[in-house]
Amino acid sequence: MLSDPAFVLPAIDDSDTAWVCDLLGLPSEAFAGADGADPRLPVLKSTESIDIEACPGSGKTTLLVAKLAILAKKWTDPRRGICVLSHTNVARREIETQLGNTAAGQRLLSYPHYVGTIHGFVNEFLAIPWLRSQGIPVRAIDDLLCETHRRRLLKTQQFSALANAIKPKEAANDRINIVGNWRVATAGFAVLRNGQPEFKDQTKTAAKQLVALARKCAQDGYHCYDEMFMWACDLLDRYPDTIEALRLRFPSVFIDEVQDNSELQSGILHRIFVAGPSGAAIRQRYGDSNQAIYDSANGAGATTDTFPL
Numbered sequence: 540m541l542s543d544p545a546f547v548l549p550a551i552d553d554s555d556t557a558w559v560c561d562l563l564g565l566p567s568e569a570f571a572g573a574d575g576a577d578p579r580l581p582v583l584k585s586t587e588s589i590d591i592e593a594c595p596g597s598g599k600t601t602l603l604v605a606k607l608a609i610l611a612k613k614w615t616d617p618r619r620g621i622c623v624l625s626h627t628n629v630a631r632r633e634i635e636t637q638l639g640n641t642a643a644g645q646r647l648l649s650y651p652h653y654v655g656t657i658h659g660f661v662n663e664f665l666a667i668p669w670l671r672s673q674g675i676p677v678r679a680i681d682d683l684l685c686e687t688h689r690r691r692l693l694k695t696q697q698f699s700a701l702a703n704a705i706k707p708k709e710a711a712n713d714r715i716n717i718v719g720n721w722r723v724a725t726a727g728f729a730v731l732r733n734g735q736p737e738f739k740d741q742t743k744t745a746a747k748q749l750v751a752l753a754r755k756c757a758q759d760g761y762h763c764y765d766e767m768f769m770w771a772c773d774l775l776d777r778y779p780d781t782i783e784a785l786r787l788r789f790p791s792v793f794i795d796e797v798q799d800n801s802e803l804q805s806g807i808l809h810r811i812f813v814a815g816p817s818g819a820a821i822r823q824r825y826g827d828s829n830q831a832i833y834d835s836a837n838g839a840g841a842t843t844d845t846f847p848l
């Protein structure tokens with residue numbers, strides 16, 4: 540197993556708070572309040588794993604950016620970095636824009652640090668390297684492009700039995716998109732649709748052709764977004780030391796908009812940064828559970844690692 544000295548975040552004191560307020564053009568008491576009792580101040584100074592929950596407009600992202608700017612200024616480790624994850628590209632761009640306006644923040648946008656979405660992190664550090672190591676190319680990670688290529692393959696004689704099995708079902712109801720909902724669920728290219736097998740009898744020709752089509756589509760370089768999480772988990776299953784390597788590289792992780800994370804996202808982040816016998820990364824999560832998108836979208840929110848703890 541890999542090993543390294545126990546990691547401790549750089550301490551943040553009052554001089555750092557004054558410096559970042561000036562840097563970001565904020566009032567000197569922006570994080571402390573006029574009486575010095577603002578709850579944002581202990582969050583700014585915290586070096587432990589914590590969850591921060593606050594309502595919209597309360598300045599969570601500004602607080603996070605301020606903290607990251609201070610940490611970037613004080614960072615000295617040339618090999619290990621801070622990992623900053625967000626749920627959407629909009630949030631990622633907001634963080635990048637605010638950080639990029641400062642010299643200290645710009646340092647956080649390059650090696651050894653990482654600022655990006657959860658999907659981007661999983662793709663870059665796990666799924667894509669794992670696929671390429673197996674000789675599987677990555678031309679596109681896009682649900683629509685993947686569906687288009689699968690439909691292109693269905694027109695060939697090689698997959699005629701599969702096409703004959705699903706075309707009547709789609710033709711009977713224009714609201715049904717069978718091909719668009721296929722997802723590779725295992726490294727053996729078993730395919731599920733809405734969490735269920737397409738065919739009950741996996742020995743039939745159409746069922747075998749579905750596996751072959753999924754394999755061919757991947758070998759041609761087309762993948763769906765969520766399939767990348769499966770490949771990432773496959774890597775972690777086969778090579779558990781990958782987790783230790785990632786924790787050495789990123790001993791501290793900050794997650795914004797955490798209330799919007801799905802079970803799929805929360806589960807793999809918990810596995811990478813928190814679970815297991817080895818030392819967990821220092822993790823600070825920012826969000827508002829009352830604003831979770833799954834409350835109104837009937838989606839699957841996090842259950843493995845709920846927010847806030």
